Amino acid sequence: MAERDLTGAQVSLVIDFLKRWGIDSPELVFELTDHYCEKAKEKMEQGWSFEKALDSWKTKRHFRELKKIQSEFEDIVKKKWWKAHLTAVKKLFLSKQVYLYTAVLSIMYLCYQFDLGSVFSMVALIVAVFSWFLMVYLYWFKRYGWFFQTRDITVMVMGCWFIIYEFISRGAYQSVFEENAFELSLISLSVSITCGFIGYNLLTSVNQELKFITSEYISEPKKFQRR
Amino acid sequence: MSKNHLYKGTLSSVLLKLLSEEGRMYGYELSKMAKEMTNGDLDITEGALYPALHKLEANGLVTTEVEMVGKRSRKYYKLTESGGKEANDRIEELKEYARNLQIFLNPKLSHG
Numbered sequence: 320m321a322e323r324d325l326t327g328a329q330v331s332l333v334i335d336f337l338k339r340w341g342i343d344s345p346e347l348v349f350e351l352t353d354h355y356c357e358k359a360k361e362k363m364e365q366g367w368s369f370e371k372a373l374d375s376w377k378t379k380r381h382f383r384e385l386k387k388i389q390s391e392f393e394d395i396v397k398k399k400w401w402k403a404h405l406t407a408v409k410k411l412f413l414s415k416q417v418y419l420y421t422a423v424l425s426i427m428y429l430c431y432q433f434d435l436g437s438v439f440s441m442v443a444l445i446v447a448v449f450s451w452f453l454m455v456y457l458y459w460f461k462r463y464g465w466f467f468q469t470r471d472i473t474v475m476v477m478g479c480w481f482i483i484y485e486f487i488s489r490g491a492y493q494s495v496f497e498e499n500a501f502e503l504s505l506i507s508l509s510v511s512i513t514c515g516f517i518g519y520n521l522l523t524s525v526n527q528e529l530k531f532i533t534s535e536y537i538s539e540p541k542k543f544q545r546r
Numbered sequence: 547m548s549k550n551h552l553y554k555g556t557l558s559s560v561l562l563k564l565l566s567e568e569g570r571m572y573g574y575e576l577s578k579m580a581k582e583m584t585n586g587d588l589d590i591t592e593g594a595l596y597p598a599l600h601k602l603e604a605n606g607l608v609t610t611e612v613e614m615v616g617k618r619s620r621k622y623y624k625l626t627e628s629g630g631k632e633a634n635d636r637i638e639e640l641k642e643y644a645r646n647l648q649i650f651l652n653p654k655l656s657h658g
Contacts, residue, residue: 324616347596350573350621354592357574384593391597395604 325356329369333359336373340385347392351385407524411517420516424509431505440503444486447479481511553588557598559640560588562625562633565608570624573599599623607632 325333333355334348342348355376362372411417430439485503553560564576571579576599577590602608607629611622625633 327617330617349619350596351592353572353615353618353620354574354596356618381592384591387593388596392600395600399604 325359325369329359330356332369332373336376337385340377340382341389342385343389344392344396347388351388403524404521407521410524411520414520416516416520420512423512427505427508436503436505443479443482443503443508447482447486450479451483481508481515556640557590557594558602559633559636561595561598561602562607562629562636563640565623565625566630566633566637570611570622572620572622576623602629 330352333352337348337351337355342351359369359372362375363369367375427439430436482503485507560580561576564579565571568575568579573595577592577595580588580590599608603610603623606626608623609626609629611624612619613622614620
């Protein structure tokens with residue numbers, strides 16, 4: 320005889336039972352729903368009704384069991400969260416981008432030190448314009464994946480947006496048209512590159528590290544919200 | 547009657563062993579198989595099974611995949627590469643433990 324699955328209403332009752340008995344995490348809800356549905360099916364094969372099987376779990380022992388599962392799951396997620404952040408910070412100082420970041424800042428400060436600030440600004444502007452075209456190309460050929468995976472250059476390319484913004488907002492283009500030298504703001508450029516470098520790297524690393532914890536939830540969040 | 551207390555401390559090893567034999571399994575299937583194999587002696591409760599599986603996953607010994615089964619999702623566990631090695635080590639440890647226990651229970655056999 321073919322094995323009969325539970326009806327949608329019966330599955331909903333199992334979910335409701337789990338939520339009422341202390342299971343909050345969506346991941347746990349769907350995992351335990353499968354467990355208790357299988358358990359109910361087994362009981363029903365032995366002649367029990369679904370309602371009787373459901374009632375048989377409404378005991379103090381089950382309440383303690385479910386509480387334990389929920390609290391231990393939360394502990395594991397917390398540990399993973401901290402571990403993910405520590406790994407992200409470690410990665411930040413071990414990535415190749417540290418060299419590129421240090422090199423760009425060093426060249427920038429040396430240029431300003433030797434009165435070559437306007438040369439640096441021009442070079443930075445050319446790189447920024449080139450990067451802008453590169454992004455248009457990537458958008459056109461839908462190669463975002465490559466762009467975001469190649470984290471060694473991503474932040475610097477993102478920094479180029481700031482250079483273009485500063486160039487336009489400070490009216491520096493006028494000085495170019497008047498054939499005068501212009502200079503980017505040393506401090507604001509350093510701050511923006513540093514913030515971009517740290518922020519972007521931490522965000523992407525933490526996201527990667529945490530992805531495996533909530534991958535199922537992230538892939539189908541609407542399904543859990545409906546429940 | 548369940549003799550769960552005798553299996554205390556070996557749960558994660560039992561789970562690793564089952565996964566190494568079956569490839570991939572879901573929570574209920576693991577508890578059912580453990581019970582069947584031990585003629586009901588090892589009745590793994592939900593409160594013991596899932597925290598143990600989640601710890602194995604957090605330690606990178608097992609990985610998970612989700613599949614739709616009828617109206618609900620099912621989470622399968624399977625061993626990672628390091629989990630396979632760990633399973634072999636733990637099985638050897640358990641065999642050693644069982645041998646020593648046998649010697650302890652039947653001292654005459656060990657002298658024979």
